[in-house]
Amino acid sequence: MNTTELEKRITRLEDIEAIKQLKARYCEICDDAHNPDRVASVFAEDGIWESGDFGKAKGHEEIRDLFRRFQKTFSFSQHNIMNPIIEVDGDRATGVWYIMGPWTYSENNEEKWFALRYDDDYVKVNGKWKYRHLRVALRMVADR
Numbered sequence: 001m002n003t004t005e006l007e008k009r010i011t012r013l014e015d016i017e018a019i020k021q022l023k024a025r026y027c028e029i030c031d032d033a034h035n036p037d038r039v040a041s042v043f044a045e046d047g048i049w050e051s052g053d054f055g056k057a058k059g060h061e062e063i064r065d066l067f068r069r070f071q072k073t074f075s076f077s078q079h080n081i082m083n084p085i086i087e088v089d090g091d092r093a094t095g096v097w098y099i100m101g102p103w104t105y106s107e108n109n110e111e112k113w114f115a116l117r118y119d120d121d122y123v124k125v126n127g128k129w130k131y132r133h134l135r136v137a138l139r140m141v142a143d144r
Contacts, residue, residue: 015088018129019095019122026131027079027099034070034077039063044123044130051136076104081118091124092132102144111144 022042029038040060043049049063050056057066078101085096097118104111121133 012088015093015124015129016086019086019088019093020084022122022129022131023081023084023095023097023118023120026134027081030070030079031077034067034074036064036067036071039067042131043134044125044132047131048133049131049136050133051138053138054136073106074103075106075109076102078102093122093124093129095120095122113140113142113144114138115140 026039026042029035029042032038040063043060043063046059047063048056048058049066055066055069057063079099080101081097081099083096083098087094095118097120099116099118100113102111102113115138117137117139119135119137120131122129123132124130
């Protein structure tokens with residue numbers, strides 16, 4: 001194996017790990033009361049957060065607004081993320097993740113378990129991975 005091939009393999013592994021850290025940071029931010037300013041920071045300027053069940057937002061300001069609504073809707077969440085499938089192609093990447101976790105609604109303290117799937121597109125901006133398009137599909141809701 002030559003040096004160039006080894007460098008490419010190491011870069012790919014570093015990119016996959018950076019994307020895993022990005023997802024972990026996103027989950028931690030969501031569990032930090034869906035912090036609007038922090039969540040916008042992990043998206044590209046024109047990034048999209050989209051779910052048929054929870055809404056859609058494009059760009060930092062719309063994402064902040066959406067997460068302000070989440071702050072009012074949910075008093076608790078715990079994002080337990082698993083099973084990543086990450087494909088890297090230069091400064092672009094995709095990822096599929098599954099999540100199972102408890103949520104509590106603010107209005108009535110109703111507790112639910114959500115199972116969701118994330119389908120993500122990532123872009124490397126100034127050497128850092130960001131969300132280009134995060135899609136959330138609700139797969140199951142159950143009483144806690």
